[in-house]
Amino acid sequence: MPIGRVRPSIAAMAPYRPGKSAAQAEAEHGIADAIKLASNENPFPPVPAVTAAIAAAASGVNRYADHRAAELRAALASWVGVEPDQVTVGCGSVGLLQQLCITYLDPGDEAVFPWLSFEAYPVMVAQMAATSVRVPLVDHTFDLDAVAAAVTDRTKLVLLATPNNPTGTAVSTAALAAMIERVPSDVIVLVDEAYREFVDPGFGDPVADLVPRFPNVVVSRTLSKAYGLAGLRLGYAVGAPEVITELDKVLLAFAVNGLAQAAGLAALGALDEIRPNIDTLLTERTRLVGELVQAGWRLPDAQANFVYLPIGAATAGVAVELERRGVVVRPFANEGIRVTVGTVEQNDRFLAAFGEVIAPLGEPSRFPTET
Ligand SMILES: Cc1ncc(COP(=O)(O)O)c(C=O)c1O
Structure with a gap:
């Protein structure tokens, strides 16, 4: 029961849900070494x-x-x-x-x-x-x-x-x-x-x-x-x-x-010191997209520090399976998963885990490509 006369628009709102942290995923799935690719953060510490x-x-x-x-x-x-x-x-x-x-x-x-x-x-x-x-x-x-x-x-x-x-x-x-x-x-x-x-x-x-x-x-x-x-x-x-x-x-x-x-x-x-980190992320984005396209995926044009895979109804299941493998991505229910570009090692982990999770679900062409 609410206390006080909460404004109806606030009472009706769901609380903001931030991307799941690596620690949360580790606790939930009883795993270690999880990585978070769920909030479009920069994987590099400040210069x-x-x-x-x-x-x-x-x-x-x-x-x-x-x-x-x-x-x-x-x-x-x-x-x-x-x-x-x-x-x-x-x-x-x-x-x-x-x-x-x-x-x-x-x-x-x-x-x-x-x-x-x-x-x-x-x-x-x-x-x-x-x-x-x-x-x-x-x-x-x-x-x-x-x-x-x-x-x-x-x-x-x-x-x-x-x-x-x-x-x-x-x-x-x-x-x-x-x-x-x-x-x-x-x-x-x-x-x-x-x-x-x-x-x-x-x-x-x-x-x-x-x-x-x-x-x-x-x-x-x-x-x-x-x-x-x-x-x-x-x-x-x-x-x-x-x-x-x-x-x-x-x-x-x-x-x-x-x-x-x-x-x-x-x-x-310090823009000159920061620029190489941005360039690394851009290079890695190109690599991620390239590997996914090579595997048969048709992706929306990735212009930010993340890649979006519109896998429709498979989204929730794929996100959970990725988490079990220690890779936390952001699911958008029944739409797709958003994967932040991380370090080379993190992106490799995502690619390996995604390949493993998606293989039993069928060819990329089975998934929706448009919304
Ligand atoms: C489109 C867009 N705008 C704004 C933000 C907010 O970023 P911040 O409040 O950290 O500047 C985000 C963060 O994910 C975003 O995706």
Whole structure:
């Protein structure tokens, strides 16, 4: 029984379920040496310059950090080539997503997004007692015509993750621009680029291609993935100063902590050291895809740090069997499994375990290839 008068939209919500940890899988299956390829984390620890900056900042945690993270904003702005008042930081990019929902969604308002997509979207929308309008994917990627057509006068937000989680497919800034042209200018379009650093540059740069042209576009990015700072929670958003000002009003006080700010600044100063890790992940992604295609799989175009296998009804069973072999992936019930690109050894373990688990279920051609 609930205590107090819980808002109906919260009472109806399921709690957020993070990807299963390796330790959980080990305990559940009575195994050792499990690996987690379930949350699209970076398998490499932060580079020494970043860990040194975190260590140095630790002695200052008796004080609140700079709420506005002015130095970090300025550094991010000059890095991406915009003015400081066009950038804000958040508690992960998921924190910025929540700020966007708080800022724009009243109960009953609509947020439109393709589906399957990032699982936090319907959760954040539901928290505001607003309505999620899900637009089905076509062949694992966005149907941008259908997204534009789903916008009504109740729509306040459009949420587009490119590359998309979990399918990994990306859309070009040219295609996004054509869609945004069709959307009223008072509808905010979030271009969620959590996986920016893994995408083929040919898809364009939303900060350069869309933000100057569309004041209603907000681009969010994160230091969680490519820069390996998932545990510190640091994301940033770029948009028109008027939008950024409103988002800033709903940032939880000091939500971007001092260690995160120090690590973010250090990461921006150490891009040359971090780049090889990103390149390794890209090489490994190519290898993973290559081996799976060789084995007969037809996969959606993998543009992030994960690979998506649309195995439909076999998903839950395959995920459990992989876990029994110590490989934790992320299942999406009846849709497919998402496998984070890990180290060479981790990817080898996944490939071996997947081959073993899938063989008795039949040829890859037996599995669905489109949604
Ligand atoms: C599409 C997408 N957006 C945002 C995030 C949130 O990342 P973070 O809050 O760590 O910045 C994720 C994380 O998985 C994601 O997949």
